[in-house]
Amino acid sequence: MWGRIGGKQGKQEVVRTVYFGGGTPSLLPAFHIEAILRTLREEFAFIDRPEITLECNPGTAETVKFSDYLGMGINRLSMGLQSANDKELEMLGRIHTYKDFCIAYEQARNAGFQNINVDVMSGLPEQTGDDYHRTLSAVIKAAPEHISSYSLIVEEGTVFGKMFSEGRLKLPDEETDRKLYQKTGEYLRAAGYERYEISNYAKQGYESKHNSSYWERIPYLGLGLGASSCYGEIRFCNTPDMQEYLKKNFAEESRRPETMPKEELIVTLSAFYSEVEVLTKQAQMEEFMFLGLRMKKGIDKVLFEKEFGQSYEAVYGTVTEKLEAEGLLNVTENHVTLTERGIDVSNYALAKFLL
Amino acid sequence: MADINQNHIRNFCIVAHIDHGKSTLADRIIEKTGLLTSREMQEQILDNMDLERERGITIKAQAVRTVYTARNGEEYIFNLIDTPGHVDFNYEVSRSLAACDGAILIVDAAQGVEAQTLANVYLALDHDLDVVPVINKIDLPSADPDRVVDEIEDVIGIEAHDAPRISAKTGLNVEEVLEAIVERIPAPDGDPKAPLSALIFDSLYDSYKGVIVFCRIKDGTVKPGDRIRMMATGAVEQVVEVGYFGAGQFIPCEELSAGMVGYVTASIKNVRDTMVGDTITLDDRPCKEPLPGYKKVNPMVYCGMYPADGAKYPDLRDALEKLQLNDASLTYEPETSIALGFGFRCGFLGLLHLEIIQERLEREYNLDLVTTAPGVVYKIHKTDGEVIELTNPANMPDPSVIDFMEEPIVSAEIMVTSEFIGPIMELCQERRGKYLSMDYIEATRALLKYELPLNEIIYDFFDALKSRSRGYASFDYEFKGYEPSNLVKLDILINKETVDALSFIIHSDTAYERGRKMCEKLKGEIPRHLFEIPIQAAIGSKIIARETVKAMRKDVLAKCYGGDITRKRKLLEKQKEGKKRMRQIGNVEIPQKAFMSVLKLDEDK
Numbered sequence: 001m002w003g004r005i006g007g008k009q010g011k012q013e014v015v016r017t018v019y020f021g022g023g024t025p026s027l028l029p030a031f032h033i034e035a036i037l038r039t040l041r042e043e044f045a046f047i048d049r050p051e052i053t054l055e056c057n058p059g060t061a062e063t064v065k066f067s068d069y070l071g072m073g074i075n076r077l078s079m080g081l082q083s084a085n086d087k088e089l090e091m092l093g094r095i096h097t098y099k100d101f102c103i104a105y106e107q108a109r110n111a112g113f114q115n116i117n118v119d120v121m122s123g124l125p126e127q128t129g130d131d132y133h134r135t136l137s138a139v140i141k142a143a144p145e146h147i148s149s150y151s152l153i154v155e156e157g158t159v160f161g162k163m164f165s166e167g168r169l170k171l172p173d174e175e176t177d178r179k180l181y182q183k184t185g186e187y188l189r190a191a192g193y194e195r196y197e198i199s200n201y202a203k204q205g206y207e208s209k210h211n212s213s214y215w216e217r218i219p220y221l222g223l224g225l226g227a228s229s230c231y232g233e234i235r236f237c238n239t240p241d242m243q244e245y246l247k248k249n250f251a252e253e254s255r256r257p258e259t260m261p262k263e264e265l266i267v268t269l270s271a272f273y274s275e276v277e278v279l280t281k282q283a284q285m286e287e288f289m290f291l292g293l294r295m296k297k298g299i300d301k302v303l304f305e306k307e308f309g310q311s312y313e314a315v316y317g318t319v320t321e322k323l324e325a326e327g328l329l330n331v332t333e334n335h336v337t338l339t340e341r342g343i344d345v346s347n348y349a350l351a352k353f354l355l
Numbered sequence: 356m357a358d359i360n361q362n363h364i365r366n367f368c369i370v371a372h373i374d375h376g377k378s379t380l381a382d383r384i385i386e387k388t389g390l391l392t393s394r395e396m397q398e399q400i401l402d403n404m405d406l407e408r409e410r411g412i413t414i415k416a417q418a419v420r421t422v423y424t425a426r427n428g429e430e431y432i433f434n435l436i437d438t439p440g441h442v443d444f445n446y447e448v449s450r451s452l453a454a455c456d457g458a459i460l461i462v463d464a465a466q467g468v469e470a471q472t473l474a475n476v477y478l479a480l481d482h483d484l485d486v487v488p489v490i491n492k493i494d495l496p497s498a499d500p501d502r503v504v505d506e507i508e509d510v511i512g513i514e515a516h517d518a519p520r521i522s523a524k525t526g527l528n529v530e531e532v533l534e535a536i537v538e539r540i541p542a543p544d545g546d547p548k549a550p551l552s553a554l555i556f557d558s559l560y561d562s563y564k565g566v567i568v569f570c571r572i573k574d575g576t577v578k579p580g581d582r583i584r585m586m587a588t589g590a591v592e593q594v595v596e597v598g599y600f601g602a603g604q605f606i607p608c609e610e611l612s613a614g615m616v617g618y619v620t621a622s623i624k625n626v627r628d629t630m631v632g633d634t635i636t637l638d639d640r641p642c643k644e645p646l647p648g649y650k651k652v653n654p655m656v657y658c659g660m661y662p663a664d665g666a667k668y669p670d671l672r673d674a675l676e677k678l679q680l681n682d683a684s685l686t687y688e689p690e691t692s693i694a695l696g697f698g699f700r701c702g703f704l705g706l707l708h709l710e711i712i713q714e715r716l717e718r719e720y721n722l723d724l725v726t727t728a729p730g731v732v733y734k735i736h737k738t739d740g741e742v743i744e745l746t747n748p749a750n751m752p753d754p755s756v757i758d759f760m761e762e763p764i765v766s767a768e769i770m771v772t773s774e775f776i777g778p779i780m781e782l783c784q785e786r787r788g789k790y791l792s793m794d795y796i797e798a799t800r801a802l803l804k805y806e807l808p809l810n811e812i813i814y815d816f817f818d819a820l821k822s823r824s825r826g827y828a829s830f831d832y833e834f835k836g837y838e839p840s841n842l843v844k845l846d847i848l849i850n851k852e853t854v855d856a857l858s859f860i861i862h863s864d865t866a867y868e869r870g871r872k873m874c875e876k877l878k879g880e881i882p883r884h885l886f887e888i889p890i891q892a893a894i895g896s897k898i899i900a901r902e903t904v905k906a907m908r909k910d911v912l913a914k915c916y917g918g919d920i921t922r923k924r925k926l927l928e929k930q931k932e933g934k935k936r937m938r939q940i941g942n943v944e945i946p947q948k949a950f951m952s953v954l955k956l957d958e959d960k
Contacts, residue, residue: 022918150913178909199913214917228918235921275921287920290927294915326885345885347910351930 013219015044017051017210021078022227026056030068037072051209053078053117058104059096066111076208077108078117078148084138085131088124093159098138105142115206116144122180123151125160125169132180133187140191145206149184150199151177178344185340196296198343215291217284229273233284234265236273248272281308282355285315289353293346298330298337312336319352361614362542366434366571368451370479371461372469372829376491379523380461380532381419381435387529388421388433417557418569418616420599425537433536434600434616436556436571438475443705445478445833446652447557450632452478453648454556454571454616457485457540459532460507464490464498464520467506468796470770470829476511487539488515489532494522510796545613551575551583552642553611553619553635558626560680564596566623567605570635571616573646578610582638583621586645590628591638592621626683652684654702655763655834656709656729656813657746659690659856660716661698663723663936663947668697674720675699678712685712690747694856694940695725695950700747703729706813725938725947727856731810734761734837748858751844754895762840763809766791767832773799775824782823786811787862806835810860845870847877848891848898852941856950863894871900873953880949882933883907888943 018040020033033054040046053076054069069077083089084098108116118139122132139147154164154171163169172180185195193201197215200208213220222229226240239245250272260268262278269276279287285308292299301312308315320336323329328342328349342349371377418436425431438451452458458479462472479486488507490500500520507515519531557569577583581594598607599617611617623629631652634645662671675687686702703709709729716722733745736758745751767788771779776793783790783805791804807816812832820828845866847857857877861869870892877890881904892900915923937944 151909151911153913174908181909181911198911198915211916214915214920220917222917226918228921230917230920237918237921277921283924287924290923291915291920328885343911345907345910347927347930348885348907351927351934354927354931 013044015040015046015050016218017053017213019053019055019210020074021053021055022224024057024060025054026060026064030065030072033069033074034072037074049075051076053208053210055080056104056108057096058101059094064104064107066108066113070112075113076115076117077113078119078146079105079108079144080119081135081139082119082121083124083131084135088127088131091125092121102142105144115146117146117148117208118142118144119148119150121150121152122184123172123177125152125171127172127180129176129180129183133183136184136187140187146200146202146208147188147193148200149181149188151181181344182340194296198294198346212295215295217287217291233279234269235275235277235279236269237275239274284308286354289316290350293336293338293342293350293353296337298335301334301336315355316353323349323352361544363430364432364434364543364614365457365536365540366436366455366543366614366616367457367459367536367540368436368438368455368479369459369461370438370452370472370475370486371491372463372466372471372475375461375463375466375469375472376523377461380459380489380491380521380529381437383523383526383529384433384435384533385419385421387526387533388423418600420601420616423533423537426534427537431537436616443655443703443708446650446704447631448475449478449482449648450554450556452482452484453632453646454554455482455484456543457487457536459536460486460488460511460513461491461523462488462503462507464493464500464503465495467499467503467800468510468770470768470802470831473511473770473802474768474831476513485540486513487532487535488513488518489535490515490518490520491523493520494525494527506797543614545572545574547574547576547612547614549574549613550640550642551577551581551635551637552646553577554646555585555629555631555633555635557631558629558681558683560626561620564620566620566626566629568619568621568623568629568635569600569616570611570619572611572613574613574642575637576610576612577619577635577637583619583635584638584641585629585633586636586641587633587649588628588630590623592623594619594621596620626680630683652704654684654686654704654732655809656703656705656731657700658703658709658729659692659695659698659727659747660687660701660713661692661695661725661727661856663725665696667722670720671699671716671722671724674716674722675701677720678715682712684708692727692749692856694854694938694945695727698725702746725856725950727950728859728953729813730859731763731813733842733860736760745860748844748860749855751858751860754843759839760842761837762842764806764835764838765809765812765832766835767805767807767812767830769803769805769820769828769830770796771801771803771824771828773801775827776801776803778823779803779820779828782816782819783807786816787864807832808840808862809834843894845873845899846893847873848889848893849877849881849945850888850941850943851891852943853893854940854945857953866894867899870894874900874902876953877949878902878904880952881943881945884943 025033052074054074055078058079058081079101081101082092082094086097089097120135120139154160154169160169188201192203194204195201196207200211219231220229222238224238225242225245226238228235228237266276266278288304288307289299304312320329320331324331328339328345330337330339338346338349369377369380418434421433423431423433436451436454438448460476462468476486490503492498493500504515504518507513519528519535521528521532523529552574553570553572555568555570559567561567577594577597579594579596582591583594584591596607597611597617597619598605605618619635632649636642660671662668679685684704687699689697690700691697703712706729713724713726716724730748735743735745735752737743737752737756738758769779786807788805788807791806794802796802817830820830841863842860843863843866845859845861846853874890874892881888883904883906885907887906888904890902890904891898934944936947938947
């Protein structure tokens with residue numbers, strides 16, 4: 001796929017963003033990160049000043065030289081603070097303390113990083129409104145350019161999931177959780193952050209280009225264990241098994257001819273990736289909607305028609321009308337967006353766009 | 356085969372309390388009589404429906420014919436007629452017994468005499484059968500055959516001293532049973548030259564042969580070509596084939612004569628023409644009068660059955676039609692519910708019968724069903740003198756035109772060890788039981804007699820009985836009659852709209868409690884909507900209970916990046932799929948399982 005997307009020979013696609021994420025890439029010695037970036041630049045065409053983000057665990061700060069990162073072209077950091085309360089951090093199983101974060105953050109600023117995201121979490125077990133307010137205030141004081149705020153989702157098969165099913169996890173009730181979520185918006189807006197997606201806030205001009213491309217369905221190539229990619233109508237994913245991953249000869253895949261019939265392509269890809277999936281037109285329409293509506297700017301009806309050759313009204317007119325009547329959508333001539341209430345119950349609203 | 360000496364035929368059945376080893380002994384008898392190779396042996400030959408095997412009970416009476424060479428060197432024909440082991444099928448049991456000349460009574464060497472043991476033995480004695488007791492499971496560590504022998508003699512009053520002591524499971528002493536059958540069960544009598552009279556004890560629909568009638572020839576002879584008449588239904592047909600029952604197969608023969616058990620086919624299209632208990636005779640040379648004991652069986656329990664997917668209505672109708680071919684006691688007629696759409700009001704002999712039909716519809720016909728709460732048949736006496744039989748609560752007339760109502764009552768016998776008498780009496784009290792008597796049948800066990808309203812025992816009485824006695828109580832009942840009762844119709848309103856499929860009839864004393872529980876249960880089953888939903892229980896216009904499903908506040912997936920999209924899609928699809936299984940009542944979506952969950956209100960106790 002590498003070759004097909006634009007490895008050396010083709011270069012038909014241009015890299016706009018790079019994101020080192022999924023785990024703790026800041027644990028990787030800087031020269032490895034540099035080597036990866038160098039290889040990417042050799043293989044792909046890049047735009048001028050691409051957004052290159054590195055996820056950084058505040059607990060690994062002492063081993064990290066932020067100036068080195070800047071030197072190799074990384075221009076955005078994403079720091080997983082989660083909470084300014086050490087007890088909450090411990091409960092979340094984080095290795096860092098709030099103080100670790102402050103030190104790391106300051107080091108990053110001093111090194112010259114001018115685009116930093118901080119992750120925070122609401123809806124933690126036993127968290128009160130005041131607890132969360134303190135975290136938010138601390139973050140606002142640090143004044144990063146971008147803030148992601150997630151509410152804790154307890155999933156089956158996790159430690160929290162087990163605790164929850166055993167009744168040992170005291171989560172804030174729905175009402176409190178929702179208030180926390182709303183407060184987040186108010187505090188952050190007052191501090192100059194705009195909510196541009198369900199969980200993401202940014203100072204003007206600092207919206208994450210990388211993450212936005214997922215919601216705008218721009219092709220992406222995932223490298224490394226368990227990483228997902230999507231290219232046009234094909235979505236595929238690397239194996240999560242390290243041994244299996246090491247056995248694959250991806251260079252072999254890239255040498256295959258660039259054009260081949262779809263069926264053959266699937267077979268070829270299946271040998272290298274797990275979960276190869278061809279999105280039908282219907283699935284693409286659905287994703288256009290449920291990804292697009294996550295963004296504050298919503299979806300563009302004209303773009304929908306351009307992309308799918310069918311009018312928006314013909315496909316989604318009825319659903320849109322119903323959800324608008326329920327107060328979940330704002331509809332203008334060319335755009336559809338979720339209302340505040342629509343965001344609160346977005347799963348309910350977005351499920352309606354499945355055809 | 357035609358000239359088998361009547362003296363060498365033994366027609367018998369096995370009666371027992373559930374789990375005392377009836378099917379296992381039947382297997383051993385078939386095995387020891389050597390008709391089958393071991394390869395043909397299935398675990399339990401008589402129970403040939405999967406469902407029966409899983410439930411460990413025999414649903415439809417069947418018969419098998421085997422050949423036994425006795426110690427005296429002579430060959431005997433054994434016709435073993437299997438009987439259903441549940442009170443729902445009591446009438447069918449009685450007809451099977453009427454086809455026999457004797458019965459083997461199995462009693463578990465550890466558990467001793469139980470309620471069904473008694474009920475079945477009395478049934479057998481009522482039919483003048485010679486009862487041969489057998490003590491089974493003597494290999495169990497807790498077996499106490501001497502005590503059980505005493506119990507049989509004391510409680511039932513039949514000689515049990517030389518009863519074979521066996522283990523049907525291991526095969527130990529099963530030969531003793533075979534010899535006892537030869538020696539102690541009388542040979543049939545009857546005159547092969549007399550006009551034909553044959554008792555129908557079961558029938559089966561086969562798409563090639565039509566209805567296969569299982570019968571016992573009391574007098575006369577029947578052969579292919581004869582024109583036979585069913586005396587109760589009046590159906591007349593020409594016999595195509597007669598034969599006997601090999602293990603799991605039909606083996607044709609030239610004729611069946613007095614004393615024999617076998618089958619008759621005559622291109623009969625409908626099992627309704629061959630009702631269990633009816634008498635077959637020859638059309639041109641009929642017997643004087645039909646054999647005694649025939650009655651038309653009426654359904655005791657009704658419920659609404661609806662396809663989960665409304666488009667499957669014709670499939671449900673076809674499936675019911677097919678099941679009815681084999682089950683004359685199943686009735687159904689179309690009905691419409693505002694909540695559930697088009698479906699059928701179905702009548703059953705009892706709750707087990709209902710469950711069996713429901714499972715067969717779901718498994719064999721792949722139907723996803725929504726079933727409403729089962730109810731009994733109430734008699735409504737209107738002020739104008741008219742009497743209505745009410746099978747669907749939704750059709751209950753306005754209380755102002757009702758003079759009084761009656762409900763069906765059963766006579767129940769419960770056998771229980773003395774330490775649980777208290778809890779069991781309490782249970783019967785809660786279920787509006789009328790205490791009749793208590794007799795100690797031995798130092799530590801008593802027989803309780805109660806009259807109970809049928810509608811109090813159709814849901815979960817049996818389960819409650821088991822749990823409150825730690826399994827030590829056994830139970831049997833028979834229909835007694837109708838009695839006046841203070842009954843009301845309880846309605847459930849969801850978002851101010853009555854949901855017809857949730858209405859039911861209940862005694863006014865328990866209506867409040869039941870209504871409250873139903874509201875609580877429904878609150879847990881109905882998902883949050885964008886708006887608040889009141890759930891109310893009402894009698895007429897009076898609200899007696901209320902719960903509220905709060906409005907949905909938050910339902911959001913915080914993260915959705917590259918690797919999350921597939922997961923997000925699955926989550927939304929699940930949400931959408933869930934909606935499909937919902938019923939729309941007004942603007943509220945109710946999951947189908949909510950309709951069923953209210954049947955299980957007492958589970959949380």
